[in-house]
Amino acid sequence: MAFRGPKVWLWRWRRNPLRRRSDRVEAWVLLGAWALAALVGVLAGATVSRTVEGQLARERVEWRTVEARLTEPVPGPSPARSGAPSTERVWAEVRWPAPDGSDRSGQARVRPGSPAGTPVTVWTDRQGRLVTEPTSPSEARVRADLTGTLAGVGAAAVPLAGARLLRGRLERGRLDQWEADWARFDALWRRQTG
Structure with missing residues (x-):
């Protein structure tokens, strides 16, 4: 484990003979x-x-709202029969007029139990495609x-x-430099002691 002394802020910017390039x-x-x-x-x-x-x-x-109509009855309890207004919605097929006059159809969220032909408000874009609010x-x-x-x-x-x-590349370069320096020092040390 390497010894780490106290952290010195901005040490790379200070003058120090041990600071490397x-x-x-x-x-x-x-x-x-x-x-x-x-x-x-x-x-x-x-x-x-x-x-x-x-x-x-x-x-x-x-985006604009358009009145669409249900193309088929929606299964489920009728909203008129239940006493409280329901916030539950189910997906059903609806048809609406596009800006060019043609009829479009798609899926929209409606109340369960609604009969065919029930008006439903949907949002469409400029081309008449269904969009979210x-x-x-x-x-x-x-x-x-x-x-x-x-x-x-x-x-x-x-x-x-x-x-x-x-930084990782610089650190690898520093480690390679240390290794080269130690190898050179080791060779000198062996010559002097051997």
Whole structure:
């Protein structure tokens, strides 16, 4: 087990006769990697957050509600027969008019027990395809912030991972140098004692 003394902060930057060239290179690599990670992380996070929030705002503007009709009766208890309004929903086939005048059909969540022809409100995009209900502005902000944060962390990890790889390479170089120095010292020692 190697002896480790107290940790000295910024030792690679201080004057020291034992400091090697690789120590100075490593210090600059770490400083550059942290600075680049901060810059790249903030820029990537902000860009992704703005992009996601813009896309969600565009969806709120473009997506519309359309009245669709059930194409077949939905099995289950009738909502009129049960006393309390049910929040339970099941998937069923519905049909709605597309913007071009053609009929479209697809699956939507409806109340169980609804008869065929029951009107159902669905959300569609510009082409008339079924979509989910768009997010509210506050939900969009949260989603954009979370996505931006994840993108920023991921982008910041790239320079840090590169620095870690370079540090490993520098450490292997230092160990190889130590081995060469010890081999040279060992040869000198054997000549003097042998």
